[in-house]
Amino acid sequence: MGNDRYNVVIVGAGPAGSTAALLLAQNNLSVALIERGKKPGSKNMFGGSIYRKPTAKIIPGFWKEAPLERTIITDELWLMDRTSAVKAGFTGLKFNEEPYNKFSAIRSKFDPWFANQAVKAGAKLMTETLAVDLVYEKIGLLKKKVDGVKLDNGEVIYADVVLLAEGASANLTQKAGLRGSIEASSLTLYVKEELALPAKKIESRFNLEPGEGSNIGMIGYPTASVVGKGGLWTNQDSISIIVGGYLNQINSKGVSPYQLLTRFKEHPLIKRLISDAKPIAYKSHIIPKGGYESIPTLYDDGILVAGDAAMMVSGRRGTDIAMLSGLYAAETIAQARAAQDYTAKVLKGYKKRIMDSFFMKSIKKSKNSKQYYKEHPDADFLLTKAANDAAYRFFTVGIEASETKMKKIKDEIFGMQPTKKTLTDLYYGIQDWGIF
Template sequence: MPEKFDVIVVGAGPAGASCAYTCAKNGLNVLLIERGEFPGAKNVMGGILYRKQMEEIIPDFWKEAPLERPVVEQRFWFLDKESMVTTSYKGLEWGKEPFNNFTVLRAKFDKWFAQKAVEQGATLINETVVTECLVDEDGKVIGVRTDRPDGDVYADVVVLCDGVNSLLAKKLGFHKEWKPDEVALTVMEVMKLPKKTINERFNVNDDQGVSVEIFGDATQGALGTAFLYTNKDSINIGVGTTLSSMIKKKMKPYKLLEYVKEHPMIQPYIEGAESLEYLAHLIPEGGYKAIPKLVGDGVIVAGDAAQLVNAIHREGSNMAMSSGRMAAETIMKAKELGDFSERVLDSYRTDLYDSFIGKDLKKYKDAAHTFEAYPQYFEQYVPLMNKAMNTMFTVDGTPKWDKQKKIMQSFTAGRGKLGVAKDLYRAWRVVK
C-alpha cells in the first residue's frame, strides 16, 4: 500500500462511499477507511434510500444493488393511547422505473456500495480506526493517523465522513460538543416476518414496500418519531427522540422501543415477528444552524459529520450521498489546480449551500427547536386530534353542530382561541 494518496476518505457510509467512488472513477488514488468489520457493520439508518441522489452517482444502480422493496406508499400515523389518525399517499408509479425510494438493509447495501468504489480503483481498509488528522506546521491537514502499527497515511486531502459525533472534526476545532437538543438517539430492530405476511398486513405485493412515520404517543409526547418499514422478508421498526427529550422525560431507549412494539395500534403489524438485529445510532438534529465548519486546508467534512439531516422529511442518506459526490467534484477541481487550500476547497461549501441540501435545511432551520420548545404539539394536539375524530365519527344522536362546538372547546381549553391561533401560526412559520 503506498504511503501517499490523492484522497483519504474516513468512513464507508453513503457519504464516504459516494466520495470514494466518484474520486476513483475519475482517476484519483483513493484510500477508504472503515472502522467496522465491513462497510455497513456499524452503520445505521431507518432504512430508506432515495433513488435520485444515488442515480446521480451510479446510473441504474437498482438493477444490481441489494435493495429490499421500492416504496409505493408513505403512511403517517398520529397516535394516542388506543387510537390513531392516519393519512397516506400510495402511488403505483413509484413501483416502476425510475422509482422514488427503496427500503434497504445497511449491512448489505453499504458493503455493495463500497465494493463499487473498489471496482473503480479505491483501496478499502476495514477494521481500522482513524485516531486523528495529521496537520503540518502551517495548519494544513496532510493525512491521518490510524490505530495500526506504523499507521500514518498521507494524502493531498482528507474527507471526514465519520458520523454525527465526528471526533476528527472536533479535534480540528470545526465544531463544539453537540448539545443534547442537537442530536437524536434512534434505536431500532430488524424483525423477520414472512413475505406473505408482510404483503397481507400492509396490503402490497412482493415488489412493493410501505414506509410508516409515527408521531405522538409512540414517543410518549417527546419530539421525535417512530417508524415501520417493510423489507422483503423482514421489517424495520424503530423510534428516536432528541437526547434532551430523553433526559427531560427520563426515558430509556430500549424501553421506549418496547413501548412502541407493544402499542395496540402497532403490535398487530409485527405480531409473530422474530428479532434479528438490534441497533442504536446518533442522528444529527441541529439542522441548518448546527452545520459546522465544512472545509479547511486539506480537509472536507460531509454527511452526518456535517449535520446534513432533514429531520422533518426524514432525509439523511440522500444528503450524505450528494455531499460526498460534491466533495469529490471539488477535489477533482483542486487536483487540476494543484491547490488543496481552504480557499479552493471552499467551493464545496458554496455548492452544498446552493443545492437542495442547504435550501431544505434552511427552510426548516427553526422547526426542531420550535417543536421541542413548545411540547403541546406532540403532548396535547395529537391526542386532541384523535379525540376529535372519535367525537365526530361516534354516532350517538348528538347533532354535528354540537359535536363541532365540543371539539373546538377541547382544543381551546386552557390555551384559549388566541393561544391555539398562535400555536398554528408558529407551526406554519417554521415549515412554510
C-alpha cells in the same frame, strides 16, 4: 517510512465517503477509503428509505443491482393516541414503476455494495481500520496543511487531501478544530428493531403486492413525552420498528430508549402489525439534528468534512444528503487536483456548493421549528390528543343533530388551548414531521 501516499484519504465508508471514493476513483485519483467496521455498514443502524433521484445522480439505475428491500408505494403519517390513530397517507402505484421513488433498505447490506462500486472503480478499501488522528505538513511560516491520517496501529497514510466522512461522532473533525462541542439538545437518539416475518404475511398485513413496501411515520404516543418520532416500515422479510427523540429530553424525562421501544411495540395497533414477527436485530445511534448553527467549518487546508460529521441532516433525509455532500466534495477535490492546490483557497468551493444546495435551504428553514419545539415540547402531544378526541366524536354514531355534534367537536378542540396556539402547533408540526 514505507507508509503509503494517496491523492485522497477518505475516513468512513458510509454514503458520503463511498460516493466521493467512487467519483474520485472514476476521475483517476488514487483513493484510500478507510472503514473501522468489519465491512462498510457494519456499524450502521439506519434503515429507512433510499431515495431514487439523488442516489441515481451518483449511480444511474442503481436499483437494478443494489441490495434493496422493497419499493415504497405507501406513505402514512399516524397521529397516535392510546387506543386510536388519525391517519393521513398516500398510496401511489406509479411508484412501483421505473424510475421509482424510494426503496426500503438495510444499510448494513446496502453500504458494502455501495463501497464495492468505489472499489471496482479503483479505490482502495481498508476495513477494520480506525483513523485516530490527522498529520500535518508545514506550508509556510505559520500555516500547516493536513497531510494524512494516523491509524490505530500507528501507521500513517499520507494524502494530498483528507475527506472526513466519519459519521456523527465527528471525532477527527473536532481534532482538526473544525467544530466545537456537540450539545445533547442538538442530538436525537433512536433505537430500532428488525423483526423477521415471511414476505407473504407482510404483504397481506400491509395490503401490498410482492416487492411493494409501506412506510409509516408516527407522532404522539410512541415517544411518550419526548419530542421525537416513531416509525415502522417493511423490508423484504422483516419489519423495522424505530423510536426516539431528543437526547436532552430523554435524559430530563427519565426515559429508557429500550423501554420506549418495548412500550411502542405493545400498542394495540402496532402489536397486530408485528405479531409472530421474531426480533433479529437491535440497533441504536444518535442522529445529529443541530441544524444550521451546528454545521462545522466545512473545509480547511488539505481537509473537507461531509455527511453526518458535517451535520448534513434535514428531517428524515440524511443518507441522500450525505451522498450529495460526498459528490460536492469529490467535485471540489477534482478541481483542486487540476489546480494542484489543495489549500483552503480552492477547497472553499465545497462550502459554496453546499450552501447553494436545496437541502441547505431546508436545513436553514428547520431552524424555526426546532426553536418552537424547544419552547413548546408538548405541541405534538396536544395536537395528537385533540385530533384523536375529535375523530372519536366524529365517527361515533349518536342520536343528536350533526350540527350539534360538530359544535361539540369544535368546542372541544378550541377549548383545549387557545386557537392560535393550536394553529401554530400545527404549522410547525407539519414543517417538522416532513416527508417520511
